[in-house]
Amino acid sequence: MSAGKKGFTLIELLVTLAVAVILATVAIPNFKGLVDRSKVSTSVNDVIKALNMAKSEAVKKNSNSDILISSDGLLVGPERFQVAVLSTVTLESTFGDDTITYNPSGWLLASGKVCIYDQGVIVREIEVSLSGMVTVHELDLVGCE
Numbered sequence: 726m727s728a729g730k731k732g733f734t735l736i737e738l739l740v741t742l743a744v745a746v747i748l749a750t751v752a753i754p755n756f757k758g759l760v761d762r763s764k765v766s767t768s769v770n771d772v773i774k775a776l777n778m779a780k781s782e783a784v785k786k787n788s789n790s791d792i793l794i795s796s797d798g799l800l801v802g803p804e805r806f807q808v809a810v811l812s813t814v815t816l817e818s819t820f821g822d823d824t825i826t827y828n829p830s831g832w833l834l835a836s837g838k839v840c841i842y843d844q845g846v847i848v849r850e851i852e853v854s855l856s857g858m859v860t861v862h863e864l865d866l867v868g869c870e
Contacts (some may be wrong), residue, residue, distance in 0.1 A: 840869030
C-alpha cells in the first residue's frame, strides 16, 4: 500500500473473512451444546423448586403435600400450583402414580427418582431420599430405574 492511500487491500479482507469463518465453524456447535445444557439445567432447577415448595407447604399447613408429574409440568400441593417445565424435555419418575408426597414433618412417604430426558435420552436423574434430600446425577442412558 502506498503512503497516500488509506484502506485495506483485497488480500487483507479475504484473510480476515477466512479467520472469521473458521472461528464461526468452531463456535457455533459449542454454542448449541451450551444452549442444550442450559435447557436441562433449567428443568433440573424447576423440579428441585417444586420439591422444595411441596415440602414447605406440607410443614407449613401440617398436612400431606404432593407433586403430580404430568404432561403440563409439575403440579404442587392441593391447590395444584403449576411449576412449568420446558416443553422440549420429558419427565419420568419411579414414584407410584407419578406422585411425590411429603408428610407434615417434611419427609417423603417413599423415596424415588425423577428422570429428565432430552430428545429421548435421559440426561439427568434426580434422586430424592426419604428425608427429602435431593441428589442430581448426570447420565447418558435410556430408562428411569
